[in-house]
Amino acid sequence: MARIVIAGDFGGTNLRAALVTETGEILVRHEVSTTPDASPDGALEGIGDLLMKVRDYGSELPVAASLAVAGLIDGENGRVLASPNIPAFRNLGLTLPLSERLGIPVLIANDASAAALGEFRFGAGQGTRHLLHATLGTGIGGGIVIDGRLYKGTQGLAGELGHIVLDTDGPPCGCGSRGCLEAMAGGIALGRRAQRLVESGGAPILAEIASGRSATAGDLAEAARRGEVAAIAEIREGGHIIGIGLGSIINVLNPDVVTLSGGLLGMGDFLLDPLRAGLASLAFGPAANTPVRISTLGADAGLLGAAAVALAK
Ligand SMILES: [Zn+2]
Structure with a gap:
């Protein structure tokens, strides 16, 4: 069976999330605006709510979720070191609490790094x-x-x-x-x-x-x-x-x-x-x-x- 994943894009003024197939087809998408003054817990809860909404769209559980975030990202440890768009994301461990809530592995990557892999897999670098x-x-x-x-x-x-x-x-x-x-x-x-x-x-x-x-x-x-x-x-x-x-x-x-x-x-x-x-x-x-x-x-x-x-x- 084809795998599906949850993708989150936190590069701009909105948080966007989607359910995406292996061939790059977007099955469903949702977005919310970011609140620059959100507390770390508030930001984390908002992201979790958004991802859950996407996760529960289909009958099949996605195999993993990944978030592309602008800023300095420690992908190994699942932490956002600093993000210009979401000040609450400072030294914030993102992936562990989200992974517990979603019940699947959650990854984060710098948005430009993710863009490179996106072009390679689905875009101009195929x-x-x-x-x-x-x-x-x-x-x-x-x-x-x-x-x-x-x-x-x-x-x-x-x-x-x-x-x-x-x-x-x-x-x-x-x-x-x-x-x-x-x-x-x-x-x-x-x-x-x-x-x-x-x-x-x-x-x-x-x-x-x-x-x-x-x-x-x-x-x-x-x-x-x-x-x-x-x-x-x-x-x-x-x-x-x-x-x-x-x-x-x-x-x-x-x-x-x-x-x-x-x-x-x-x-x-x-x-x-x-x-x-x-x-x-x-x-x-x-x-x-x-x-x-x-x-x-x-x-x-x-x-x-x-x-x-x-x-x-
Ligand atoms: Zn410089």
């Missing part, structure tokens, strides 16, 4: 062996699949692509270093570039879009679509930097494929053309031809990533 996945959003994260398995590293921290340093004199990063890939070309960094562009007076369309507030990466994309040359140049620079970062990692890992997901992909070819060119300029020999593919999982990437982690158990 049919490959070694995959490098990058999530390009407000921050930059990622995951590494080697020989079909998620590479987690000793402390489960592997895949933090956003924190490779490209310029030791570069802008400060939230992690404490300077010039990290994320600090130079993540969504927040591109928003900062956009705001500087507005202040320079050289981007009237962008200034109009962002009128009365700070410019964002989304404004930059909109200005580029309306043909603003300075905005296009800024996005191209960001794409080039991301390409240099990914090309460097390709020289270490030599993957079959690079897959990309995240909000910055809305910038389209303004970002992707220089990204691909930057990557190809840096990767050694035939690795310069490493294909770069866009996620095919859409809004369900988080859930399918979590499902892939549960199915890999």
Whole structure:
């Protein structure tokens, strides 16, 4: 009989959970909004309620549950060390109490790591062996699949692509270093570039879009679509930097494929053309031809990533 699993996606402002089959079919889904001021016990109970609702949908007991959570995750011990979206998740042991309540094994993984495994199993990385996945959003994260398995590293921290340093004199990063890939070309960094562009007076369309507030990466994309040359140049620079970062990692890992997901992909070819060119300029020999593919999982990437982690158990 085909196995089914429970997948939970706790990456954003909502907690989403679904019952997922081995082939990635979503049988049922539920979601609740997160309460940022929830106590640890309250947060845990809310998650348990959500997962129970999904578990009890069918007649068949799922074989495992997995939660994809943004932040620092100790998957081995089932603990969330810190999560930006749910402050109550600080040094919180999640999997043991949930496993007791659900009666099945419960796993947790960093959301970007889960996304990598989701692309490998269900998405743009199907049919490959070694995959490098990058999530390009407000921050930059990622995951590494080697020989079909998620590479987690000793402390489960592997895949933090956003924190490779490209310029030791570069802008400060939230992690404490300077010039990290994320600090130079993540969504927040591109928003900062956009705001500087507005202040320079050289981007009237962008200034109009962002009128009365700070410019964002989304404004930059909109200005580029309306043909603003300075905005296009800024996005191209960001794409080039991301390409240099990914090309460097390709020289270490030599993957079959690079897959990309995240909000910055809305910038389209303004970002992707220089990204691909930057990557190809840096990767050694035939690795310069490493294909770069866009996620095919859409809004369900988080859930399918979590499902892939549960199915890999
Ligand atoms: Zn950093």
